[in-house]
Amino acid sequence: xxxxxxxxxxxxxxxxxxxxxxxxxxxxxxxxxxxxxxxxxxxxxxxxxxxxxxxxxxxxxxxxxxxxxxxxxxxxxxxxxxxxxxxxxxxxxxxxxxxxxxxxxxxxxxxxxxxxxxxxxxxxxxxxxxxxxxxxxxxxxxxxxxxxxxxxxxxxxxxxxxxxxxxxxxxxxxxxxxxxxxxxxxxxxxxxxxxxxxxxxxxxxxxxxxxxxxxxxxxxxxxxxxxxxxxxxxxxxxxxxxxxxxxxxxxxx
Amino acid sequence: xxxxxxxxxxxxxxxxxxxxxxxxxxxxxxxxxxxxxxxxxxxxxxxxxx
Numbered sequence: 074x075x076x077x078x079x080x081x082x083x084x085x086x087x088x089x090x091x092x093x094x095x096x097x098x099x100x101x102x103x104x105x106x107x108x109x110x111x112x113x114x115x116x117x118x119x120x121x122x123x124x125x126x127x128x129x130x131x132x133x134x135x136x137x138x139x140x141x142x143x144x145x146x147x148x149x150x151x152x153x154x155x156x157x158x159x160x161x162x163x164x165x166x167x168x169x170x171x172x173x174x175x176x177x178x179x180x181x182x183x184x185x186x187x188x189x190x191x192x193x194x195x196x197x198x199x200x201x202x203x204x205x206x207x208x209x210x211x212x213x214x215x216x217x218x219x220x221x222x223x224x225x226x227x228x229x230x231x232x233x234x235x236x237x238x239x240x241x242x243x244x245x246x247x248x249x250x251x252x253x254x255x256x257x258x259x260x261x262x263x264x265x266x267x268x269x270x271x272x273x274x275x276x277x278x279x280x281x282x283x284x285x286x287x288x289x290x291x292x293x294x295x296x297x298x299x300x301x302x303x304x305x306x307x308x309x310x311x312x313x314x315x316x317x318x319x320x321x322x323x324x325x326x
Numbered sequence: 327x328x329x330x331x332x333x334x335x336x337x338x339x340x341x342x343x344x345x346x347x348x349x350x351x352x353x354x355x356x357x358x359x360x361x362x363x364x365x366x367x368x369x370x371x372x373x374x375x376x
Contacts, residue, residue, distance in 0.1 A: 117335075122328055128339035135352040178355055186348040193344050291356060298363045305370040 087164055087304045094297040101294035108287035115280035123277075132190040133277070137264065138285040140183035142292060143211060144246050146176035150218075151243045154236035166232035167307065169239060170222060171300040175292055177215035184208060195259055203252035204260035207245060214242040228307065 083089045116134035123130040150172040157165035188198045199205065218235045225231035253262045264273055329335040338345045
């Protein structure tokens with residue numbers, strides 16, 4: 074590693090990460106607001122009405138980003154949990170802890186908006202189809218991981234137990250993703266994929282991708298903010314609010 | 327632009343209820359999460375006498 078460049082590893086310590094996160098959050102929040110403004114404008118005013126589904130399809134602009142984020146965040150949470158287990162690193166476990174509630178929220182939103190879309194297009198709020206059922210299981214996984222953590226008083230054991238549960242559960246993510254291909258589902262297939270041309274009008278895809286980007290920025294902002302809370306709650310020190318002063322921290326320890 | 331009037335926009339071609347519940351719930355949940363995290367960080371800060 075070059076000695077003149079920035080040593081990124083220093084941010085793996087909560088003392089350095091806490092102020093960095095504090096500086097980054099406003100930027101991510103502003104990006105989330107700006108992108109959702111553009112995305113919503115495109116989704117409601119630029120994208121045309123769908124030929125078969127009418128305007129009900131506009132639910133896609135929150136449904137697909139929420140569903141993608143529910144899976145992305147699960148994988149990211151599991152990766153942090155895995156790093157935590159492998160390196161026995163507290164901050165990694167804290168990241169996993171900070172991501173779980175946001176992932177659960179997006180899973181809930183994907184299910185809710187999906188049900189709002191299902192009623193007018195399929196005639197049912199809910200069907201026990203592979204895509205819907207596996208996404209519901211993902212919600213239970215998130216809830217299980219959060220509850221398991223809160224039910225163990227010893228923080229280090231809570232970290233490890235919830236990390237193992239998160240890692241085992243990763244198997245469900247490809248099941249959700251490929252469910253529409255592996256089984257005959259009522260749920261439609263992938264709207265956008267890397268290999269095939271999108272099955273929608275260009276402006277629809279663009280609006281959906283911008284909304285996804287907005288949800289990413291939102292997730293960064295809110296998980297970093299929660300990470301700061303977790304750091305302060307777990308590592309009580311008198312110096313979190315002041316500019317980093319290593320002697321103070323050392324003294325507090 | 328495909329909307330002739332505000333009423334047409336709100337109606338969403340007859341699917342207004344479903345569309346607005348979806349977008350409303352999403353906005354509410356995200357706003358709620360931001361509020362909860364903000365409260366939590368305020369509580370964490372006050373406990374640490376920042």
